[in-house]
Amino acid sequence: MTISTFALPRTIIYGENSLDHLARLTGKRAALVTGGSSMKRLGFLARARELLEQAGFECLIIDNVEPNPSVATVRRGAGAMLQFQPDWIVAIGGGSAIDAAKVMWCFYEHPHLDFADIIPVGSMPPLRNKARFVAIPSTSGSGSEITAFSVITDTEKHIKYPIVAADMVPDIAILDPRLPAAMPAAVTAHTGMDVLTHALEAYVSTAATSFTDPYAVEAIQLVFENLETAYLQPANISARYNMHNASALAGIAFTNASLGLVHSMAHKIGGEFGITHGLANAIMLPYIIQYNSLFTDKYRRLEKRLGIGSLISAINDLNRRLNIPRTLKDCHEVELDESKFNTVLDRMSGNAFADPCTLTNPGKPTVADVKSLYQHVYYGD
Structure with missing residues (x-):
């Protein structure tokens, strides 16, 4: 051990x-x-x-x-x-x-x-x-x-x-929950999905333990229960308080268990195109969960614990309610031109593979796997 x-x-x-x-x-x-x-x-x-x-x-x-x-x-x-x-x-x-x-x-x-x-x-x-x-x-x-x-x-x-x-x-x-209460709705959505990504990646990390899991699970539950309310009702201090605490709880989990491939890929596409980190995480998260599900049963255990049928469906539904697109090609925050995307794809995939967060991803992707995942996230296949 x-x-x-x-x-x-x-x-x-x-x-x-x-x-x-x-x-x-x-x-x-x-x-x-x-x-x-x-x-x-x-x-x-x-x-x-x-x-x-x-x-x-x-x-x-x-x-x-x-x-x-x-x-x-x-x-x-x-x-x-x-x-x-x-x-x-x-x-x-x-x-x-x-x-x-x-x-x-x-x-x-x-x-x-x-x-x-x-x-x-x-x-x-x-x-x-x-x-x-x-x-x-x-x-x-x-x-x-x-x-x-x-x-x-x-x-x-x-x-x-x-x-x-x-x-x-x-x-x-x-x-202090008064500070995020003043943030625009889009910032609330993107940063809130960053919290969810932190918690989910820490939960399935190969470095996760019985010490980190409770923090990750509590953060996940708080996000599902409060993010949409904070998005729709920015002055709702109760929702803001819970989301602010969820962010810190997820941080405790991932600073001890590290992260995974969603963050590796978001870091690199953010470096290439300047897309907001939380938005990139939100778009990529369902696709990476589908890939990682081949290598861990913790998503299934989490679904049972949360009482939901499909974690991927729950995330897609939440993204839709937060006006987050399902694919990179449908993202209009920055210019994600298809020709430039394909031009930098090999370099971006190699850099994401080498990112430290990849080390604790439950699946062990190759550079070719990362490239394929980028393509799936871009086109929505």
Whole structure:
């Protein structure tokens, strides 16, 4: 029997108005990392700064983290931190802002490193030499606020790299359901399906255990019970609370059990075309479940536990109610031209096969299998 490990995140503070916990931090300087404009426009960034200043902090804002954060962005942020010398890093926003802040943190503490140095799993040097980290998610999706994962895009190679390091788990995660209540419906749908994908992939992962399964199953059930309500009734705090908690629970599951082929393929098509990560996951998920069902009986056991006849049908129905297309060719969020898709297909398939998430997929695909799956997802065969 192999020896496994299971680690819980450090501190989770959750519930309405939990953002106010920022006023209880102690320190001198805080770097606030955020994305485009939503946290500014909705007043949450200003509120976070106000709370930190109440606690005696001098604050620096590092903004404009793009939806697929790049190596250049994390280098820019790390450079600003090196000048400012924060003792707390506070990431507020979607998963992209949190992911970027994690790697900014790494380069702030270890400026001599190149990005290539931290790509191999286990290569991240120790953190918390200069600063500690707070993550405040504005979406119920990535789970980055309590995971050891970050996804950064190399824009020159058109590849998304999952960076994995136990030290990147934030010191404090603040789950305030008021933040996702302000998100647009499409963001709610896509990030919510990201939660479901995290939980399902962790559940069937070859590294899943009796420690990780309860978190995954609870997250799956919460998504099926609450995502559509959060999508249709954005101000429903109960649904938002449950989805925000589901995101963290799924994060606990997958940071311990890892993920699978859905994420491997979504990382690479996201790097090539810029499609939103959660949307790519949602479209691909039913097809990969069908493939993986050849290699595991855990989907069948989950169907029995949830009292549903077909998991694939349930996901397709949920996608339809969330206005998510069934195929990549029907996705109009970005230009997914057929000729370009076929041009990059071989490269994309090889890169997805080499993604670390493929290692714990229940089926053991070849590059040819991955290519075939991409084609099925594109055309809907």
